[in-house]
Amino acid sequence: MELDRRGFLKIAGLTVLGLAAKPGWDIVSKVKPAETLPAPSPFAGKKWGMVIDLKRCWKKEDCIECIDICHRIHNVPSFGNIKDEIKWIWTVPYEKAFPEHINEFGDEGLKIKPVILLCNQCDDPPCVRYCPTRATWKREDGIVMIDFHRCIGCRYCMAGCPYGSRSFNWKDPRPFIKKVNMDFPTRTKGVVEKCNFCEERLIQGLIPACVEACKEKALIFGDLNDPESEVRRVLKSNHVFQRQVELGTKPKVYYIL
């Protein structure tokens, strides 16, 4: 058979096309049975907030029960040095938490009293604006979440957070967790973490572990959008303050003294 150049190219072209037909069809016709039931969003319209009553908190000295339970159930490692420290809820001296409240003639004892700090779950969270991958975002109920799958560990959010609420995993945290809680994932090297307002407990209808653990009832948690809630009642009947309100981040953790 006589086959010229043009004829050869035609046959070659058709052959390639024929060979590509099956894989090509497979890509287009990929069946996707994945179908999910939309969550009956139980938190729509809610806005979680917390009030910390410092007088009650200071009733029992050196009490760290809230910190202890939080770090235990959330698999927060303890590295034993300040550089690697991971913290979800922690204390600092009053003068560090509220430097604007301190004056030279004030009570010296107050300055060193420990103040419970945690992520303020800001209503206008700067960390969310900084995150280049949208690994951190504000949920409809106001909780500032972190998607550890998406976090690339750039630490922009940590630079953006004025409260130092975020910690970075410089090392694999697993060997530094005393007893891993199997109901909660650990983190991995290279991601940022912080308090999540116990969102995994809220979905089960529980209150945050720190609030539950406090025997003095110094922590009050609830829905800020519900005028009948305990937080709203406490906020109404007390003089409350927040950390660095002047920055406009609208923290949802309030303090009473």
Next chain:
Amino acid sequence: MYDSDKIIVGILIFIILMTFPIWYNAFTGKTGYIPKPKIEPKILADKKQCIEPKDYIRVNHGDLLKDWRESVVRSNNRVYIASDKKRYNMSLTKTCMNCHSNKLDEFCNQCHNYMGVTNNCWDCHTYQKEMYPEGA
């Protein structure tokens, strides 16, 4: 050809090195190796089905898990409707691992190691048998 002896020897050495894995496996009798992801006899005895047909899961389990992840983490939707309309909790550790409880070496890693495909699920997600094999 100039330096033909050197070049030919060089090419031969190159070919031997490149095909070394083939020879290695041939001489150690591993060429016929087929990964065998093991399913616990108890599960098979119960005639339990996976959440989707086996063929679909074999090809698409990675995509499925990624879809679950996005759905649960980003949208808080936790219920999966399978193609047979059964509903499942979208959870790697609580749904998948319930049956495939022999995770690491006997199930996932059988194929993942064979194909050289790594995943980092277990860097964070915890699993009883792996963390505390003796039971704690």
